[in-house]
Amino acid sequence: MPISGLVITFDQTFDHIDETLSRLRAEPAIEVGACDRQQCAIVVDTPSQADDKKIYQWVQDLPGVAGIQVAFVGFDDDATPDSSSTTDSVD
Amino acid sequence: MDSKRRGFLKSAAMAAASSMVLGDGEFSLPVLGAADAPNDGDDVTWNKAPCRFCGTGCHVQVGVHDGRVVAVAGDKAAEVNKGLLCVKGYHVGGILYGADRLTKPLLRKDGRLVEIEWDEAIDLIAKRIMDAPEKFAFYGSGQWTIPEGYAAQKLMKGGLSNNHIDPNARLCMASAVTGFLATYGVDEPAGCYDDLDACDVLITWGNNPAEMHPILFSRVTDRRSRGENVRIIDISTRRTRTTDAANDYLEMDPHGDVAIALGIMNQLIASGTYDKDFVEKHCAFRALESESPTLQGEAISEDEFRKRIAAYTPERVEELSGVPADKIRMLGKLFGDRNLRITSLWCMGMNQHTMGTAVNSLVHGVHLLSGHFGRPGDAPTSLTGQPSACGTVREVGTLAHALPGGRVVANPDHRGQCEGFWNLPAGRISPTPGFHTVKMFDQFTKSAEEGGDIDTLFVQVTNPGQTLPNLNKLFNDKEILKDKFLIVSEVYPTATTQLADLILPAALWVEKNGIYGNSERRTQQWFKMVDPPGEARDDTWMTIAIAHRLLELGHEGMKDKDGEFIFAVKDDQGEDIPIWEFEHYYDTNVDKHLFEEYRQFTTMKHKNLAPYDEYVKARGLRWPVVQQDDGSWRETRFRFAGFDDPFVAEGEEFDFYHSSSGDGRAQVWFHDYQPPPEVPDEEFPMWLCTGRVLEHWHTGTMTRRLPQLNRAMPTAYVEMNLQDALAQNIRQGETVVIESLRGTTQLPVWIDGRGRPPRGTIFVPFFDETKLINNCTLDDHDPFSKQPDYKKCAARVRKLSEASS
Numbered sequence: 001m002p003i004s005g006l007v008i009t010f011d012q013t014f015d016h017i018d019e020t021l022s023r024l025r026a027e028p029a030i031e032v033g034a035c036d037r038q039q040c041a042i043v044v045d046t047p048s049q050a051d052d053k054k055i056y057q058w059v060q061d062l063p064g065v066a067g068i069q070v071a072f073v074g075f076d077d078d079a080t081p082d083s084s085s086t087t088d089s090v091d
Numbered sequence: 092m093d094s095k096r097r098g099f100l101k102s103a104a105m106a107a108a109s110s111m112v113l114g115d116g117e118f119s120l121p122v123l124g125a126a127d128a129p130n131d132g133d134d135v136t137w138n139k140a141p142c143r144f145c146g147t148g149c150h151v152q153v154g155v156h157d158g159r160v161v162a163v164a165g166d167k168a169a170e171v172n173k174g175l176l177c178v179k180g181y182h183v184g185g186i187l188y189g190a191d192r193l194t195k196p197l198l199r200k201d202g203r204l205v206e207i208e209w210d211e212a213i214d215l216i217a218k219r220i221m222d223a224p225e226k227f228a229f230y231g232s233g234q235w236t237i238p239e240g241y242a243a244q245k246l247m248k249g250g251l252s253n254n255h256i257d258p259n260a261r262l263c264m265a266s267a268v269t270g271f272l273a274t275y276g277v278d279e280p281a282g283c284y285d286d287l288d289a290c291d292v293l294i295t296w297g298n299n300p301a302e303m304h305p306i307l308f309s310r311v312t313d314r315r316s317r318g319e320n321v322r323i324i325d326i327s328t329r330r331t332r333t334t335d336a337a338n339d340y341l342e343m344d345p346h347g348d349v350a351i352a353l354g355i356m357n358q359l360i361a362s363g364t365y366d367k368d369f370v371e372k373h374c375a376f377r378a379l380e381s382e383s384p385t386l387q388g389e390a391i392s393e394d395e396f397r398k399r400i401a402a403y404t405p406e407r408v409e410e411l412s413g414v415p416a417d418k419i420r421m422l423g424k425l426f427g428d429r430n431l432r433i434t435s436l437w438c439m440g441m442n443q444h445t446m447g448t449a450v451n452s453l454v455h456g457v458h459l460l461s462g463h464f465g466r467p468g469d470a471p472t473s474l475t476g477q478p479s480a481c482g483t484v485r486e487v488g489t490l491a492h493a494l495p496g497g498r499v500v501a502n503p504d505h506r507g508q509c510e511g512f513w514n515l516p517a518g519r520i521s522p523t524p525g526f527h528t529v530k531m532f533d534q535f536t537k538s539a540e541e542g543g544d545i546d547t548l549f550v551q552v553t554n555p556g557q558t559l560p561n562l563n564k565l566f567n568d569k570e571i572l573k574d575k576f577l578i579v580s581e582v583y584p585t586a587t588t589q590l591a592d593l594i595l596p597a598a599l600w601v602e603k604n605g606i607y608g609n610s611e612r613r614t615q616q617w618f619k620m621v622d623p624p625g626e627a628r629d630d631t632w633m634t635i636a637i638a639h640r641l642l643e644l645g646h647e648g649m650k651d652k653d654g655e656f657i658f659a660v661k662d663d664q665g666e667d668i669p670i671w672e673f674e675h676y677y678d679t680n681v682d683k684h685l686f687e688e689y690r691q692f693t694t695m696k697h698k699n700l701a702p703y704d705e706y707v708k709a710r711g712l713r714w715p716v717v718q719q720d721d722g723s724w725r726e727t728r729f730r731f732a733g734f735d736d737p738f739v740a741e742g743e744e745f746d747f748y749h750s751s752s753g754d755g756r757a758q759v760w761f762h763d764y765q766p767p768p769e770v771p772d773e774e775f776p777m778w779l780c781t782g783r784v785l786e787h788w789h790t791g792t793m794t795r796r797l798p799q800l801n802r803a804m805p806t807a808y809v810e811m812n813l814q815d816a817l818a819q820n821i822r823q824g825e826t827v828v829i830e831s832l833r834g835t836t837q838l839p840v841w842i843d844g845r846g847r848p849p850r851g852t853i854f855v856p857f858f859d860e861t862k863l864i865n866n867c868t869l870d871d872h873d874p875f876s877k878q879p880d881y882k883k884c885a886a887r888v889r890k891l892s893e894a895s896s
Contacts, residue, residue: 003097005104005164007112031101034109041108043101049798071174072107073181074100074154074162 002052005072006059008040014064023062029055041071100135100162103154107164107174139166139710140617141607142180143600144788146233146475147171147304148609149180150710153601155620160184160601169710171284171613177305179788182797186599187621189583189796193596194625204594209626209673212593213633217640219547219576220251224646226546228255228531232553233263233477233484235630236605237614238685239551240483242634242658244495247525249513250638250648250657254500254525255545257491259553260477260484261528262560265876266442267473268485270451273377273386273875274459274758277497277696277749278485281730282434282470283611283713287311289468290434292425294324296348296454297440297882299846301332302785304438304474312336324422326351326414327440328780328882329810329854330847339418342849345778345883346767347412349446351419352453353764354408357400358423359460366429366462370759373745374459377758386448386875387751391761399761411764426461432468433458438476439782443881447873449762456759465732465745475610476789482608486698487689491525496692500524512691514651527877529870532559535575536568549578551630552597556587557790557860560879561870563834566590580630585792586860597630598623604682606706612698612713612727616706619677631685632676639671660684696749697738731757767883768871771851775831775885777815778852781864782882784845791858807859808841811888812850816842821890828894829855831886834866835894853888857881 010017025032033041046052135154142149150169154162163184167174196212197204220227229247247256271278287310300308314321325337334340359365376396377388405416441450455471463469488495498505506520537543559565569590579591582599602623606616635658642649642656651657660668660679669675683703690700699715701724712726717737719725729735731745739746747757786804787794794800823842828835848854855864869884
């Protein structure tokens with residue numbers, strides 16, 4: 001159940017930031033916060049890591065988005081191990 | 092997650108993101124006061140801690156609910172990162188919660204690991220040490236907290252009279268230490284991160300801060316985004332993300348940095364643009380002795396220096412380094428311009444180098460000779476890869492030859508001072524340096540019959556089974572040596588625990604109190620915030636518990652000269668607090684006791700520290716920290732510079748007060764270029780370079796357990812040049828075999844990927860324990876620092892089908 005605070009940086013040569021902001025506001029998983037002509041704060045709240053990744057990619061691909069910085073991560077979910085090391089303990 | 096906490100976390104996320112957008116106009120990273128830190132909510136409490144990963148020393152705010160870390164935010168009150176974190180830092184809280192945390196001591200019996208009680212584990216270790224204290228070695232880490240390293244140091248050198256203690260930082264920044272010592276007579280950078288905010292030119296020497304120290308690099312790129320003109324010059328053996336941001340990319344051959352530094356000095360002398368006034372007042376010249384060279388070398392005249400440096404013309408440097416002569420002239424001109432402020436940054440590229448001491452000294456020499464030193468923005472600055480390589484290794488002195496506070500075991504006065512601080516009988520500390528890392532593991536993985544005289548090795552907070560060079564020689568042989576006993580304190584199963592005889596589950600990061608020292612001399616404190624899982628315990632406690640068991644077994648070294656336990660802590664009534672029993676360990680703040688004891692050692696080399704409680708209030712303080720007339724404590728940004736360093740006499744512009752020539756001067760070194768010990772040939776035609784990636788930290792034991800980071804970078808790879816791949820009919824993503832004279836590993840190919848190596852060069856990151864590139868690397872090392880060269884050796888790439896046939 002990830003919650004991320006992100007900062008979007010806009011391409012300064014892009015003239016249609018308002019349209020991009022409208023698309024962000026229309027996305028239910030996104031809450032739009034403080035914005036100026038250069039940057040915009042958003043919070044992404046999704047039910048799963050996979051959805052979080054999809055939204056992140058969707059934002060990155062929006063017109064005029066030059067970059068995304070992560071400002072906050074809430075991670076109150078269980079991480080899964082990905083290591084191959086094993087410790088074959090027995091009782 | 093309940094809706095109340097979810098709502099709170101959303102508010103905190105929005106506050107953090109909005110504060111970055113609404114930061115003040117002067118600096119577009121947020122610069123906010125401590126009052127703007129996240130406030131405690133109904134169910135989440137926040138506290139400060141330095142990030143667990145690299146040597147930058149960013150501070151995070153850690154949100155805890157119900158005994159569990161649930162959120163992390165950049166700390167807006169921290170000068171280092173000003174509220175920002177890198178992708179690893181934002182996920183740092185998750186490192187505590189991998190599903191395979193080690194929670195019980197495990198003893199290998201008949202090849203299988205069996206759970207045992209802590210008491211049995213401590214007893215077993217103490218008895219092995221008691222049987223043969225001289226055959227015991229302690230291998231530590233630049234991730235040790237300062238109290239952890241200090242306790243290990245005291246146990247070994249003060250208790251056991253045994254100097255076989257060395258840290259993984261030997262593999263990471265030992266050449267930076269010897270470079271500073273050779274040049275200034277004292278270790279660690281004179282400048283600080285403020286130089287990044289003031290430089291006109293940033294030169295990255297074999298360094299990729301865009302990925303390895305992204306927050307520091309962002310301080311420079313952020314200035315550019317505000318319209319400031321900062322020229323970045325990237326000198327490297329391959330194109331990286333740092334190259335992408337650079338104005339100039341100078342592609343050098345491996346080992347070319349030595350020649351380039353010599354070439355810049357040649358140009359400064361030849362054109363007469365060196366800073367004559369600075370050199371005359373503050374510098375002396377030095378070179379290695381022709382016979383039996385030492386770290387201190389011998390004095391040479393300026394004329395002799397001029398004669399030797401004259402050989403390194405731009406054309407000769409081009410031959411040695413591959414960098415065109417006109418680019419060497421360009422660098423010479425830049426350094427000859429005193430109107431510019433120039434900062435050099437380096438890390439592993441110059442340190443993991445068989446001429447590491449030499450190239451570190453030479454780059455310092457370039458800055459000294461040109462006078463680009465000591466003004467904000469004019470600095471030769473080495474970075475560290477670990478969070479307390481400076482604090483715990485370089486300052487506490489957890490190296491085989493060192494003692495706390497810049498002392499060395501070979502110096503009788505230094506030994507006497509330490510015995511005094513520790514209240515030990517005279518002669519307790521051995522004058523003979525112990526084994527450095529490569530030698531330590533060589534002795535451990537050699538049978539007793541072959542002279543392998545280390546039989547018990549205790550590893551804390553590091554993973555040598557993945558990070559040592561030439562693993563087949565220095566680690567893997569342990570498996571067949573039944574008389575060797577490997578003890579590993581760890582948080583997760585690793586490549587090292589796979590061969591361990593005894594595994595001790597350790598507390599991690601905010602599961603314990605801690606103090607780190609970062610790359611800019613900043614000492615940083617934090618408190619325990621959550622309990623470790625199961626029976627995981629603090630590393631400092633393990634060391635003290637072993638010492639106390641040795642005391643019970645009758646080891647005289649565990650007593651001071653008054654008969655007291657060397658780690659004794661008394662309560663207000665003068666009674667011992669039994670901190671060796673874990674249930675009583677947190678009856679007092681052991682970190683504070685150890686730190687206050689350690690603090691006495693720090694004044695000899697003018698690395699003065701403030702009392703523990705000052706660090707509780709601060710987001711770290713840069714030493715020397717000295718008390719002012721009003722009782723407050725003042726940190727130092729620029730050492731040796733009269734305008735800031737309290738130990739430079741009033742009216743003096745500079746004073747190198749630990750000068751090895753004893754006259755307040757820094758040493759400008761001359762070193763002749765020497766070729767690398769191994770170069771590609773017909774059989775092994777490629778240069779192999781190893782390193783790190785943005786998403787993973789070191790061996791990946793923590794970051795590979797964070798799904799977000801592991802998904803972003805799931806596997807190690809070999810970067811290849813397209814033309815090299817075409818020549819061998821190798822496709823993108825194809826698994827190939829990398830081979831050297833020492834070993835092999837298999838990796839998927841990434842052609843012209845994130846990094847772009849030139850023809851004849853491959854690059855492999857070392858974070859992936861399933862693809863151990865250190866099977867292939869070289870254990871040849873610098874003669875002074877003993878640091879191995881992970882950045883260049885000869886290798887070949889073979890298609891899987893060819894290798895298996």
